Amino acid sequence: MEDRYDVIVIGGGVSGCSTAFFLASDPGFDGRILVVERDPTYQDAPSARATGGIRQQFSTPENVRIGLFGSHFVRNASDYLSIDGEAPDLSWREGGYLLLATPESLPVMRENNAVQRAEGADIALLAPPELERKFDWLNTDGIAGGCNGLSGEGWVDPYSLLQAFRRKARSLGVEVVHDEALRVARSGSRVESVTLAKGGEIEAGAVVNAAGASGVKEIAATVGVDLPIESRKRCTFVFECRERVEPVPLTILPEGIGFRPEGRTFLANRAPPPESDPPTRDTDIDHDLFEELIWPALAARVPAFEAIKVTSAWCCHYDFNTLDENAIVGTTPGLDNFYVLAGFSGHGLQQSPAMGRATSELILHGEYRTLDLRRFGYERVLAGEPLVEANCF
Numbered sequence: 001m002e003d004r005y006d007v008i009v010i011g012g013g014v015s016g017c018s019t020a021f022f023l024a025s026d027p028g029f030d031g032r033i034l035v036v037e038r039d040p041t042y043q044d045a046p047s048a049r050a051t052g053g054i055r056q057q058f059s060t061p062e063n064v065r066i067g068l069f070g071s072h073f074v075r076n077a078s079d080y081l082s083i084d085g086e087a088p089d090l091s092w093r094e095g096g097y098l099l100l101a102t103p104e105s106l107p108v109m110r111e112n113n114a115v116q117r118a119e120g121a122d123i124a125l126l127a128p129p130e131l132e133r134k135f136d137w138l139n140t141d142g143i144a145g146g147c148n149g150l151s152g153e154g155w156v157d158p159y160s161l162l163q164a165f166r167r168k169a170r171s172l173g174v175e176v177v178h179d180e181a182l183r184v185a186r187s188g189s190r191v192e193s194v195t196l197a198k199g200g201e202i203e204a205g206a207v208v209n210a211a212g213a214s215g216v217k218e219i220a221a222t223v224g225v226d227l228p229i230e231s232r233k234r235c236t237f238v239f240e241c242r243e244r245v246e247p248v249p250l251t252i253l254p255e256g257i258g259f260r261p262e263g264r265t266f267l268a269n270r271a272p273p274p275e276s277d278p279p280t281r282d283t284d285i286d287h288d289l290f291e292e293l294i295w296p297a298l299a300a301r302v303p304a305f306e307a308i309k310v311t312s313a314w315c316c317h318y319d320f321n322t323l324d325e326n327a328i329v330g331t332t333p334g335l336d337n338f339y340v341l342a343g344f345s346g347h348g349l350q351q352s353p354a355m356g357r358a359t360s361e362l363i364l365h366g367e368y369r370t371l372d373l374r375r376f377g378y379e380r381v382l383a384g385e386p387l388v389e390a391n392c393f
């Protein structure tokens, strides 16, 4: 390890590794990049434990565009992430999303669908009879319609995407070190160094804070930046079903429960109700959540799911933005070379290609060159003006 880097990225999850990859791939950049990762096993990182969904079914035009780039990126992963001609296998399944609406939520779904289609997303709004024809396993009682991604939506294996970014970044000269960033030192409007638990103080030309739920807030606080980000626990349950149920897109029920196939099993999760969703780092699996909220809704909407068996479960934490459940990206007022990349609130895996690229553009050019992501800036936090995204789950 050197004692100075042009860019130090704190956090080697998908956000940090994507940023390092895009920086290192830019022909105009020949600086040194260091990624600092506290836990290279990633056992508690959502980057390794997410559901892996990539969608365009958002309400904010920027999020739709980010999702479009996300699916373009994974479809073309061999162009972006191959090493010596060997393409990574991200287990990309273009199985679509299916969001279901009640009569009350249908008008909003319609508005969102218009936004998505205007941005070029291939998403159909289906009436109940069409839903029944396409998904004969679904009970449409109380369902007024559903939005189904016909192409461009699906899921990857999160850990494979993370490792593909990381390996490719390393192949381009990025150094990844197993260490913990303790603090960032600031002088006036610039950050100057990062102090590591083992490696001591390392000078930095710029610092990217991509430390996720387990560190982004604490690192930002060391330079006087207060991020409205909390660590929230999310549990995922794996279950088997005796009957064959297919084809199943990544389905989101009106109750906020998501499920998708994983080989011959299924993954399911949902956020706990707001009153039982405190900031926490505890790792106990919330079995009551499955028994009391998830399973009854699954069984009601998918009759075959009345007879299922949970085979495993895990929990991890994601970076929940309490202002508006959207990412916070870019510099913070008063600091020229300190970049934040966090607050994804459950959709950061699919956003990692676009957000990493955007952060590299800010560092290299001082402005966004591809997608204009200024509305995700920290300024909205200071102004108390949420960038509301209706489709958060």
Ligand SMILES: Cc1cc2nc3c(=O)[nH]c(=O)nc-3n(C[C@H](O)[C@H](O)[C@H](O)COP(=O)(O)OP(=O)(O)OC[C@H]3O[C@@H](n4cnc5c(N)ncnc54)[C@H](O)[C@@H]3O)c2cc1C
Pocket (backbone or CB within 6 Å): 010, 011, 012, 013, 014, 015, 016, 036, 037, 038, 039, 042, 045, 046, 047, 048, 049, 050, 051, 052, 053, 054, 179, 180, 181, 182, 210, 211, 212, 213, 214, 215, 216, 219, 234, 235, 236, 269, 316, 317, 318, 319, 341, 342, 344, 345, 346, 347, 348, 349, 350, 351
């Ligand atoms: C159950 C669940 C399901 C999800 N499903 C989806 C989905 O379907 N689609 C989707 O797009 N997103 C999904 N997400 C969200 C997604 O996983 C996250 O938004 C994304 O992984 C965030 O990546 P990150 O790199 O910003 O943060 P992280 O993955 O948290 O990575 C941050 C890294 O920083 C390291 N770190 C922290 N502090 C320090 C420090 N001081 N020094 C050094 N290293 C440090 C951590 O060890 C960690 O590896 C889901 C999340 C969960 C929990």
